[in-house]
Amino acid sequence: MTLSLKQLTLYFSLLSIGSATGWLGHHYVTAKKLTIDPDVIPVVKERTQASTPTFADGLASSTNYNFIAKAVKKVGPSVVRIDASKKLTTQVPEALNNPLLKRFFGENLPVPEEKIKRGTGSGIIISSDGRLITNAHVVDGADTVKVTLKDGREFDGMVKAVDSLTDIAVIKIEATDLPEVPIGNSEELIPGQWAIAIGNPLGLDNTVTVGIISAIDRTSSQVGVADKRVRFIQTDAAINPGNSGGPLLNAQGEVIGINTAIRANAQGLGFAIPIETAKRVADELFLHGKAEHPFLGISMVDLTPEVKNEINRQLQIRINHNQGVVIKRVIENSPAEKAGLRQGDVINKVGGVTVTSPTEVQQEVEKSLVGESLAVEVIRNRRIAEFLVKPDTFPQSIDN
Structure with missing residues (x-):
């Protein structure tokens, strides 16, 4: 078949354009030093990220390694x-x-x-x-x-x-060079923060659960264990038998509490002992073989109009306040009785710190030392009076 001069010219032009395109592409790839992996499917990115994304707590994350995994690894x-x-x-x-x-x-x-x-x-x-x-x-x-x-x-x-x-x-245990847990701060916790629990629930080793801090400063009475003296951290991270004694962590991988499955019927709720309390008690136990808990010998309630009317009627006294902490009972021969505290006294300050709830009173008493004077300021008969109480060691049993 005879080709015309016009057709030959067209074919040579297309061949030249194809060769030039291949040559330019080869040099472009070489200049950019790109490599092609036959096992990887290329992905077209709309925009290159300037930095690795981080969570609010400052911990870097990736697809398979988030802040929870980082805390657990730590x-x-x-x-x-x-x-x-x-x-x-x-x-x-x-x-x-x-x-x-x-x-x-x-x-x-x-x-x-x-x-x-x-x-x-x-x-x-x-x-x-x-x-x-x-x-x-x-x-x-x-x-x-x-x-x-x-x-x-x-x-x-x-x-x-x-x-x-x-x-x-x-x-x-007899061992050396063991990895220590990083200790955090539970006193600055806010409900809604992350909470991570590690332990061996139901015999399942190294189990991790996660949730949030549901509440703080739960009293022993609120938790349903009135015989304890702890202000519990409440979390919705799953805590079951076997988790007891394990750590509750914050998002930075620091221990903020010791988990306790102390209430078996707490469905969806877990509790932890603040790490400051646990560490202080542990240090005393290692050093002295026991922990001393200051004891005043009073029972207290929040002062409400109903409580005020009941106490005024029963004790034939006159309480004028509608808010505060009122002493409902003073135990016989207790440090409080020896110092002169009475039923109906409205506690205003403990150790110089203003208190507005029984929990705050207990918190300040717990900071005191056995045998050393603790100033308790009360309102009695519309007058302010201060008493120096010397806390005793918490007794094994209290007569009702």
């Missing part, structure tokens, strides 16, 4: 599993020890049975030489305690001391 090695066991012996009724019964039944008489009660909890390492904090109810009365680190190492633990009033216990 603290996880310092969280331990605690397995406690206690021997329980079934006692034979005294009547069955009668010689006549033994002769009649022979070897068919029941014999004492020994059972082992086992429980699992969590704990945190607070010093590299093997000092641990957990809940008192996790190890109280235990015969043996086994501590397992996240890396799989196991140690025999020794329960050094237990404080039932705060539900704090301390354990010592």
Whole structure:
């Protein structure tokens, strides 16, 4: 087939344009030093990010590594599993020890049975030489305690001391160079902040749950454990049996509380002991083998118009305030009675600090020292009076 001069010219022109385009493309790619991975699907980006995105708490995140994962990685090695066991012996009724019964039944008489009660909890390492904090109810009365680190190492633990009033216990293991937990600050918590719990709930090791701080300064009475002296942190992060003694973290991966599954029916709610309380009690337990809690010997209620009318009627006194903290009862022979405090006194200040609720009164008393004078300012018969009370050690039991 004979091609015309016009057709040949067109073909050569197209060939030249194609060659030039390939040559320019090759040099463009080379100049930009681009590489092509056949296993990667290229993605066209509309705009290049100037910096790595961060959360409000300042922690960098990526698709698979968010601030929760970063906090867990930071603290996880310092969280331990605690397995406690206690021997329980079934006692034979005294009547069955009668010689006549033994002769009649022979070897068919029941014999004492020994059972082992086992429980699992969590704990945190607070010093590299093997000092641990957990809940008192996790190890109280235990015969043996086994501590397992996240890396799989196991140690025999020794329960050094237990404080039932705060539900704090301390354990010592023989080890060195252990990772310590970073301690945070619970006194500046605000409801709505992130809360991360780590522990071994229901025997499931290294479990992480997350939620928010639901409330702060929950009293023992509000939580339903009136025998404790703790202002609890409330969270909606799942805390179940086995979480007890483990840490509650903030978004920065710092310990702000010690989780406690102290209330079994608290569905959707968990509670934690503020880390300042836990650390202070733990230090006392390691140093002295016990923790001293100042005790005044009074019971208090918020002063409302209804309470005011009831006290005025029962005690035949005259309270004029409608708000504040009123002493409802003074225990006999208590430091408060010895100092001169009475029923119906409206507490105004404790240790020079103005108080407006029983929780605030208890908070200031807890800061005082056993045996040292504590100034308590009250309003009595429309007059201000100050009494110096010397707190005693909180008694094991209080007569009602």
